Amino acid sequence: xxxxxxxxxxxxxxxxxxxxxxxxxxxxxxxxxxxxxxxxxxxxxxxxxxxxxxxxxxxxxxxxxxxxxxxxxxxxxxxxxxxxxxxxxxxxxxxxxxxxxxxxxxxxxxxxxxxxxxxxxxxxxxxxxxxxxxxxxxxxxxxxxxxxxxxxxxxxxxxxxxxxxxxxxxxxxxxxxxxxxxxxxxxxxxxxxxxxxxxxx
Amino acid sequence: xxxxxxxxxxxxxxxxxxxxxxxxxxxxxxxxxxxxxxxxxxxxxxxxxxxxxxxxxxxxxxxxxxxxxxxxxxxxxxxxxxxxxxxxxxxxxxxxxxxxxxxxxxxxxxxxxxxxxxxxxxxxxxxxxxxxxxxxxxxxxxxxxxxxxxxxxxxxxxxxxxxxxxxxxxxxxxxxxxxxxxxxxxxxxxxxxxxxxxxxxxx
Numbered sequence: 001x002x003x004x005x006x007x008x009x010x011x012x013x014x015x016x017x018x019x020x021x022x023x024x025x026x027x028x029x030x031x032x033x034x035x036x037x038x039x040x041x042x043x044x045x046x047x048x049x050x051x052x053x054x055x056x057x058x059x060x061x062x063x064x065x066x067x068x069x070x071x072x073x074x075x076x077x078x079x080x081x082x083x084x085x086x087x088x089x090x091x092x093x094x095x096x097x098x099x100x101x102x103x104x105x106x107x108x109x110x111x112x113x114x115x116x117x118x119x120x121x122x123x124x125x126x127x128x129x130x131x132x133x134x135x136x137x138x139x140x141x142x143x144x145x146x147x148x149x150x151x152x153x154x155x156x157x158x159x160x161x162x163x164x165x166x167x168x169x170x171x172x173x174x175x176x177x178x179x180x181x182x183x184x185x186x187x188x189x190x191x192x193x194x195x196x197x198x199x200x201x
Numbered sequence: 202x203x204x205x206x207x208x209x210x211x212x213x214x215x216x217x218x219x220x221x222x223x224x225x226x227x228x229x230x231x232x233x234x235x236x237x238x239x240x241x242x243x244x245x246x247x248x249x250x251x252x253x254x255x256x257x258x259x260x261x262x263x264x265x266x267x268x269x270x271x272x273x274x275x276x277x278x279x280x281x282x283x284x285x286x287x288x289x290x291x292x293x294x295x296x297x298x299x300x301x302x303x304x305x306x307x308x309x310x311x312x313x314x315x316x317x318x319x320x321x322x323x324x325x326x327x328x329x330x331x332x333x334x335x336x337x338x339x340x341x342x343x344x345x346x347x348x349x350x351x352x353x354x355x356x357x358x359x360x361x362x363x364x365x366x367x368x369x370x371x372x373x374x375x376x377x378x379x380x381x382x383x384x385x386x387x388x389x390x391x392x393x394x395x396x397x398x399x400x401x402x403x404x
Contacts, residue, residue: 007270014274018281025285029292036295
């Protein structure tokens with residue numbers, strides 16, 4: 001066989017073989033990977049909307065999903081807003097819990113981030129950062145308290161804390177939260193947030 | 202063709218030709234994911250899997266691949282096994298997959314793997330190639346464990362997630378940050394070089 005033909009034949013067959021091999025592997029693991037993601041989201045909903053017994057997906061689009069946390073009787077006791085946006089280095093994905101009127105925050109959880117370890121990565125730290133996001137008045141856009149406060153008492157009800165040395169990460173989280181809250185409010189006004197949507201479980 | 206015995210083929214990867222300490226290969230994952238022992242170990246295992254299977258496949262089909270397209274062929278073979286490792290971790294060990302992040306897909310460009318295909322598997326029998334891959338992987342895992350143990354103990358006060366340092370210990374945060382990786386690797390390389398010199402002068 002001519003060399004040029006042989007080169008094409010060999011590379012093509014290696015490509016085809018590895019392609020079909022990978023398609024099989026992808027098919028076999030797809031369901032499990034999706035299940036892992038779903039479990040992670042369910043765990044986060046329970047964390048950010050305390051008292052949730054079951055949850056329901058109310059809305060979904062790119063970078064924004066809204067879940068309703070329900071109590072024993074099936075009443076929605078709060079929203080869990082899953083949103084993502086750009087942080088200092090990469091996407092930050094978070095889950096914000098609010099009450100059912102969208103006026104108070106319950107809890108914030110960071111699901112995924114690749115901020116600088118020791119600095120921006122402190123956005124995942126409860127005592128350092130996340131505790132300052134509890135019970136905030138979010139009927140107006142939240143603002144950052146600069147310089148960083150050392151206890152939640154120093155903040156006004158619409159303020160959240162900054163991380164010293166990681167202002168960009170703090171601002172990124174703030175803008176994701178404010179942006180998603182505004183979007184969800186708009187969705188409610190437009191009547192797009194129906195509670196008839198499919199169940200998460 | 203190599204003239205070593207099968208045993209020597211395995212042993213050389215542990216020290217004489219240790220990929221990290223002696224050949225200085227695969228330093229990207231070595232520096233990046235050794236901030237915790239579990240991450241270093243998982244990365245070592247993923248690399249082991251990819252290296253062994255790539256060596257197996259490359260050494261079995263080495264005669265079929267024209268030398269002009271050998272690198273491209275090796276990369277496709279390596280990338281396939283890397284994707285398998287990546288999917289496997291995401292499906293069965295999601296927390297590890299998350300903490301290793303982009304470094305699992307980056308095994309594709311780990312020089313240890315391509316280096317062994319080019320330097321060894323493409324010239325030796327299947328048996329020897331797999332033995333060589335096993336030895337190199339063992340040497341790599343060993344290096345990852347030493348590095349990550351030092352960094353995790355000093356940087357977080359834990360080993361494999363278990364607290365090993367008393368409450369008096371204040372973690373050296375720098376050890377789990379990139380500078381800690383460079384400092385630790387530098388010191389370990391200096392020690393490795395010193396040991397090598399001593400043994401040579403004794404001979």
